[in-house]
Structures are given as C-alpha cells and as structure tokens.
Amino acid sequence: MPSSINSPNPIPPWARAKVPTALLCRALGPILGRIVQKVSRQHPEVFDRLGPHQKSNFIISPNEFPFALHLRPDSAQPILRAVAKTDIPPHNALIEGRFFLLLQLVDENADGDAAFFSRDLYISGDTEAVVSLRNALDDVDGSIAAETADLFGPLGRTLLSILRKKGVREWAV
Amino acid sequence: MGSMKNIGELVCPAGTPAALRTAVDAGADAVYCGFRNATNARNFPGLNFSPDELKAAVFYAHEKGAKVLLALNTYPAAGGVDLWRDAAALGANAGVDALIVADIGVAHYIAEKHPDIRLHLSVQAAASSAEAIRYYCEHFGVKRVVLPRILTIPEIRTIRKEIPCEIETFIFGNHGLMVEGRCTLTNYLTGQSTNMDGVCSPASQVTYQQEKDGRMSSCLGGFTIDWFEPNEKAGYPTICKGRYTAPHRPEGYYAFEEPIGLNLSNLLGDLMEVGVHAFKIEGRQRSKSYVRSVVETFRQAVDDIRAGIPPDLEKLSVLTEGQKQTQGAFQTKKWR
Structure with missing residues (x-):
C-alpha cells in the first residue's frame, strides 16, 4: 500500500489522543455500524448504482489518523468499520486524503475530480469500483455527513458544525 | 442589452437525478443527461438515468421551468441501432424537450418517428461549417447545433449569419478536442470507443500507482x-492528454493536448x-458540488452581463482539469 501522501499538515491535537488504535477501532465499531445501516436503509438506490461493486471492499484512509475505514457496500450485509493502518485487510480499492477533504466529499461540499487534479485525493486499485462508489453516493440528495450527524441528535449536529468550520479554515476545494 | 434576453441559455450537466435537481435549483435553463448505456458519450459506471428516473427528472425540471435534453450522441455499430431507437422512444415518453444526436441514421429515424421532438446536433457530429450545419437542418430539421471547440469567435459570428438554427457553444469544462466525434484513441488501447460505446478511458482499465x-x-x-511529480497537478487519464517520450524529447511531453480545462468566462459577453x-x-461525470458551484457562478454571470454589470468568475479555475485553463480556439487557433 502506498504511504500517506500530501500530508504536510501537522496532525491536529484532537487526533493525537494516546488511545491504542485497536481499542479506538473497537469503540468506533457500533457507531460506524449504525451509520452504514441507516444510510443503506434510507438510500437503497445507491446499491443499484454500485452494481457489481456492492461486493467490493474499499479502504478509506484519512492521512492524519492511525486507522482507516473499511467499507463493503453490500445491500444484504453492509460493512463499515475502523481498521488499524498497520492491519489493513485485503481490498479492491484505496481512497486516501486529508480527513477534512474526505469529510467535505461526503458533505457535498467538495468535488472529487478537482481534489484528484490537485493531488489532494489519491486512489489506487480498482478505479471502476471507486468511480461507481463516487457516483452512487453523489446521487444522494443532500449531505450524507448531515444525515449521519442527525443520527446522533444535537450532539452530532454540533460536532459536524464544528468540523465544517474547522474544515473551511484548513481545507477548501 | 435588451436583445440579449433570449440568448445565453445555460445548458448544464447532470450525471444523476440528484445532480439534475441541483442544476435546476442552481439556475440552469436546461439540463442534459443520458441513459445508463452506450447511447450517450458519458457511459460511466454508476452514472446516468434509468427510464423511470428520467421521467421523474423531467417532471421536476418542468415544474421549475427548466428543460431536459437527452443525449443520444454516440454512433450505433452495425446491427445495433435498436438501442438508440428504443432510447429515443423512452425519451419521447418521458417528455424530454430535445434529443441531442450525432449519427445521421439516428437523426433520420427520430425525424421520421418523433417529428414533434426538437433535434439538437451534438458536438460529436463535428459539424464545423455552415454548409454541414445547413445539411442537418434541411434533412433532419435540426433546431440547434453544438459547435466543436475549434472555432474562433469571428468564425462563429460568420456561421451564425449563414445557418437557420440556434448555436450552442461549450463555455466550461473538458477541453478534449481530437476531431470531436471521430476520436478512436481510446479504442486503440482498450477496445472500447468513445463514439460507439460512450466511454473514453473506461474506468475498468485505468489504474494509478x-x-x-x-x-x-x-x-x-x-x-x-x-x-506526475509529487506536487504536479493531474488530469484525466486520456490518451489525448498523455505525456510521451520521443527520441528528441526524452523528458516526455504532451504530444496532443495538455491536461487543461476550457473556461470562457471572460468571453461570455462576446459570445452573447x-x-x-x-x-x-x-x-x-462531475459531482453535485461542481454542478452547483459552476451553474450558480455562470447563472449570476449571464444575468450580470444582461444587466450590464461586469461578471465575477474568479473562483472557477480550481475546478478546471489540471487546475489550468484555456480559452482554446475561441480566442486563437494557436492556443497551445
């Protein structure tokens, strides 16, 4: 797997917590599971656009974090979990970039092609799988990030609001 | 500027129903889209519309006063024309405002079977002379021509006076010329054709390392x-924008075109x-974020020009391919 790229920004303090990565991944498990279940239920049309790539395994890797996300957008049994970067499972495609860019991409506030042109977004592996995933998620009206925040009520919305402001300051496409 | 009220219609892209709604809400006068098959030149995985999605999209657009144009702008292979004929019927049934075609056979069929639907001539037809355009108008009733991106503004002015139909020009986005509608470079490497399969550089055959x-x-x-060097801007993985070595250029060079995007924002007034x-x-193929940003910006710009106000179009450059922009042949034939 390629090393993290384009990551001159220092790791933000809130991402430097000295929590063992394996423990962090386990703690994120139920939250991520809830997110993927909700998005799957609310947007079944996404699976139609994914076609055969419902069975593909994607690794979404924020540069700043010690963990990545493993996504398998299978309509029957969707998977979204955190995995340590030292223990990345076999996958079909890798999507890598700064956390705030990845957030903006699912918050309908950034263009993936523009991020690719600027070299802030890196993909490898099965390009067709990545293109299918991007197009499928882009057909969701509104922001997936906002829907995810709603899942956690006022706390979730407040956190997203803070992240959006921070993202605008640190990153903009 | 009163005479400009009827020109400068904004025709905006939609790869998905959500993008179509975004374009309409951002101020598009018309949105163009295609089915999920080889009948259009953006036949990419996960993109495009089912017949039911198109019908719903037309309803949404019409409710908001926007038009929907269906791209059927590829060339059927021998024996494969039924896919295009069926697509035309599905478009007619969905109530689209125009069909965008390139192939003479498809144009002829639609003119015969669906005479009430407007025909637009795609850029894929590469009609670049008044004579060629008039031929399409006279024989198939074409109402609008999308001009190839190889003409200067004075040439467009001349053509405009000599043809009986409307003119549509690209103003922003991809600048892949390669004798539009005739390019077979992708076919050479992948076995699939932009013009017949609707896919340039199929994603299944693209890899990055x-x-x-x-x-x-x-x-x-x-x-x-x-x-690409570590901090060098990248472009789409198309052969026409590839970089190659030659005995006299061992460092590698762009033999055809550079990764660069068309941006005619500064020529809008002249074009109008x-x-x-x-x-x-x-x-x-771009995101809702791109669609919203570009459509909102050009909506404001066209309205400003109509009102005699200088438009502000600075923020568009970040969205261009390779984050570099050109006015291409619209400014000069020697744009490189």
Missing part, C-alpha cells in the same frame, strides 16, 4: 500514459454579442 516519493503514474489498458443562443457546461 503512487510511489513512496509521491510521484504518480496513470495507466490505461496496461500502458503508462502519464507520470455574436448571438450564441446557449452555453454548455461540460461535466456529467
């Missing part, structure tokens, strides 16, 4: 077609002045 030092190569069909009826924004 990042080295530890940050350099990245892009490959198509197993061939390396470009190599010569009577360009509609402005086309390229990018059905």
Whole structure:
C-alpha cells in the first residue's frame, strides 16, 4: 500500500489522543455500524448504482489518523468499520486524503475530480469500483455527513458544525 | 442589452437525478443527461438515468421551468441501432424537450418517428461549417447545433449569419478536442470507443500507482500514459492528454493536448454579442458540488452581463482539469 501522501499538515491535537488504535477501532465499531445501516436503509438506490461493486471492499484512509475505514457496500450485509493502518485487510480499492477533504466529499461540499487534479485525493486499485462508489453516493440528495450527524441528535449536529468550520479554515476545494 | 434576453441559455450537466435537481435549483435553463448505456458519450459506471428516473427528472425540471435534453450522441455499430431507437422512444415518453444526436441514421429515424421532438446536433457530429450545419437542418430539421471547440469567435459570428438554427457553444469544462466525434484513441488501447460505446478511458482499465516519493503514474489498458511529480497537478487519464517520450524529447511531453480545462468566462459577453443562443457546461461525470458551484457562478454571470454589470468568475479555475485553463480556439487557433 502506498504511504500517506500530501500530508504536510501537522496532525491536529484532537487526533493525537494516546488511545491504542485497536481499542479506538473497537469503540468506533457500533457507531460506524449504525451509520452504514441507516444510510443503506434510507438510500437503497445507491446499491443499484454500485452494481457489481456492492461486493467490493474499499479502504478509506484519512492521512492524519492511525486507522482507516473499511467499507463493503453490500445491500444484504453492509460493512463499515475502523481498521488499524498497520492491519489493513485485503481490498479492491484505496481512497486516501486529508480527513477534512474526505469529510467535505461526503458533505457535498467538495468535488472529487478537482481534489484528484490537485493531488489532494489519491486512489489506487480498482478505479471502476471507486468511480461507481463516487457516483452512487453523489446521487444522494443532500449531505450524507448531515444525515449521519442527525443520527446522533444535537450532539452530532454540533460536532459536524464544528468540523465544517474547522474544515473551511484548513481545507477548501 | 435588451436583445440579449433570449440568448445565453445555460445548458448544464447532470450525471444523476440528484445532480439534475441541483442544476435546476442552481439556475440552469436546461439540463442534459443520458441513459445508463452506450447511447450517450458519458457511459460511466454508476452514472446516468434509468427510464423511470428520467421521467421523474423531467417532471421536476418542468415544474421549475427548466428543460431536459437527452443525449443520444454516440454512433450505433452495425446491427445495433435498436438501442438508440428504443432510447429515443423512452425519451419521447418521458417528455424530454430535445434529443441531442450525432449519427445521421439516428437523426433520420427520430425525424421520421418523433417529428414533434426538437433535434439538437451534438458536438460529436463535428459539424464545423455552415454548409454541414445547413445539411442537418434541411434533412433532419435540426433546431440547434453544438459547435466543436475549434472555432474562433469571428468564425462563429460568420456561421451564425449563414445557418437557420440556434448555436450552442461549450463555455466550461473538458477541453478534449481530437476531431470531436471521430476520436478512436481510446479504442486503440482498450477496445472500447468513445463514439460507439460512450466511454473514453473506461474506468475498468485505468489504474494509478503512487510511489513512496509521491510521484504518480496513470495507466490505461496496461500502458503508462502519464507520470506526475509529487506536487504536479493531474488530469484525466486520456490518451489525448498523455505525456510521451520521443527520441528528441526524452523528458516526455504532451504530444496532443495538455491536461487543461476550457473556461470562457471572460468571453461570455462576446459570445452573447455574436448571438450564441446557449452555453454548455461540460461535466456529467462531475459531482453535485461542481454542478452547483459552476451553474450558480455562470447563472449570476449571464444575468450580470444582461444587466450590464461586469461578471465575477474568479473562483472557477480550481475546478478546471489540471487546475489550468484555456480559452482554446475561441480566442486563437494557436492556443497551445
């Protein structure tokens, strides 16, 4: 797997917590599971656009974090979990970039092609799988990030609001 | 500027129903889209519309006063024309406002079977002379021509006076010329054709490889077609924008075109002045974020020009391919 790229920004303090990565991944498990279940239920049309790539395994890797996300957008049994970067499972495609860019991409506030042109977004592996995933998620009206925040009520919305402001300051496409 | 009220229609891209709604809400006068098959030139995975989605999209657009144009702008292979005929019927049934065609056979069929639907001539037809355009108008009733991106503004002015139909020009987005509608470079490497399969550089045959030092190569069909330094801007992985070595250029060079995007924002007023009826924004493969940003910006710009106000279009450059922009042949034939 390629090393993290384009990551001159220092790791933000809130991402430097000295929590063992394996423990962090386990703690994120139920939250991520809830997110993927909700998005799957609310947007079944996404699976139609994914076609055969419902069975593909994607690794979404924020540069700043010690963990990545493993996504398998299978309509029957969707998977979204955190995995340590030292223990990345076999996958079909890798999507890598700064956390705030990845957030903006699912918050309908950034263009993936523009991020690719600027070299802030890196993909490898099965390009067709990545293109299918991007197009499928882009057909969701509104922001997936906002829907995810709603899942956690006022706390979730407040956190997203803070992240959006921070993202605008640190990153903009 | 009163005479400009009827020109400068914004024709905007939509790769998905959500993008279509975004374009309409952002101020598009018309949105163009295609089915999920080889009948359109953006036949990419996960993109495009089912017949039911198109019908719902037309309803949404019409409710908001926008038009929907269906791209059927590829060329059927021998024996394969039924897919295009069926698509025309589905478009007619969905109530689209126009069909955008390139192939003479498809144009003839639609003119005969669906005479009430407007026909637009796609850029894929590469009709670049008044004589060629008049032929399509006279024989198939074409109401609008999308001009190839190889003409200067004075040439467009001349053509405008000699044809009986509206003119649409690209104003923003991809700048892949390669004798539009005739390019077979992708076919050469991948076996699939932009013009017949609707796919340029099929994603299934594209790979990127990042080295530890940050350099990245892009490959198509197993061939390396470009190599980017760590901080160098990248472009789409198309052969026409690949970088190649030659005995006299061992360092590698862009033999055909550079990764660069068309941006005619500074020429909008001139284009409206010569009577360009509609402005086309390229990018059905781009995100809702792109669609919203570009459509909102050009909506404001066209309205400003009509009102005699200088438009503000600075923020568009970040969205161009390779984050570099050109006015291409619209400014000068020697744009490189």
